[in-house]
Amino acid sequence: MSGRSAADRREELVGLYRYLSDCHECPLKDTRTNLVFGSGHADADLMFVGEAPGFHEDRQGKPFVGRAGKLLDQLLTEIGLEREGVFVANVLKCRPPDNRDPLPEEIEECKPHLFKQIELIEPRVICTLGNFATKLLSGSPQGITKVHGRAQDREVGGRAVRLYPIFHPAAALRTESMRNTLRENFRRLPELLEEPRPSPAASPPLAPHGPELPEGVDGATQGDERPPQLDLFG
Numbered sequence: 001m002s003g004r005s006a007a008d009r010r011e012e013l014v015g016l017y018r019y020l021s022d023c024h025e026c027p028l029k030d031t032r033t034n035l036v037f038g039s040g041h042a043d044a045d046l047m048f049v050g051e052a053p054g055f056h057e058d059r060q061g062k063p064f065v066g067r068a069g070k071l072l073d074q075l076l077t078e079i080g081l082e083r084e085g086v087f088v089a090n091v092l093k094c095r096p097p098d099n100r101d102p103l104p105e106e107i108e109e110c111k112p113h114l115f116k117q118i119e120l121i122e123p124r125v126i127c128t129l130g131n132f133a134t135k136l137l138s139g140s141p142q143g144i145t146k147v148h149g150r151a152q153d154r155e156v157g158g159r160a161v162r163l164y165p166i167f168h169p170a171a172a173l174r175t176e177s178m179r180n181t182l183r184e185n186f187r188r189l190p191e192l193l194e195e196p197r198p199s200p201a202a203s204p205p206l207a208p209h210g211p212e213l214p215e216g217v218d219g220a221t222q223g224d225e226r227p228p229q230l231d232l233f234g
Helices: 008-024 055-061 067-078 106-121 131-138 178-188 189-194
Strands: 045-050 087-090 123-128 152-155 159-166
Touching: 008 106, 045 106, 045 131, 067 178, 087 106, 106 131, 106 159, 123 131, 123 189, 131 152, 131 159, 159 178, 159 189, 178 189
Parallel strands: 045 087, 045 123, 123 159
Antiparallel strands: 152 159
16 A cells, blocks of 8 residues: 555546646547546545447546446446446547547557556456456456456556456447356455455566656646546545
8 A cells, every 4th residue: 555645646636637638648639529537436446447438438528338337337236336436447548439449559658547547546456347458457468258257466556456357348238148257257356355455576567657747737726627527536
């Protein structure tokens, strides 16, 4: 755990959101409608990381608000959790045109910001949803079909975490068998959250800390309008 208080970490998280909204020159900035930073609890023990915003997420500025998001909410409810108690984000913060796959250069551009979110939230367990998030945060080329449901101890964003790769909810919308597999993977989450936090010595480091924000960028700015996703700091 970091030596910073929860309030300080939340303020830095707000600062990162403001920086990405106002100052960051994302390659997808000109084609997006809204930045989709993430939402949920800023001190969540459980974090989900998907691929990229889709059409509905781009319009609303919130992650997982379409059919896949409804399935995610349902699966959380089945194991006694709620969306408000976890943090949900994506590898990319902007929607790729026509919902195409993220490009390598876009992933590289957004990667430090995702790691910074992880550093500030300090989750115990990170569920990677699908191939892109799993390969990025595991540092392995193995796809989700081979590793789903198998927890891995890693160091990400300067924090020892337990990665838990599972299929993306969008894939589970296609077949009942995939939905059942995803449901089985979800059932293990309460057990993983009860386990001790991984030891840094046992967690191979995958990436450096996220970027330091420019001087003066913090969560104290007042008076500007933002998309309605700042319920993420509950």
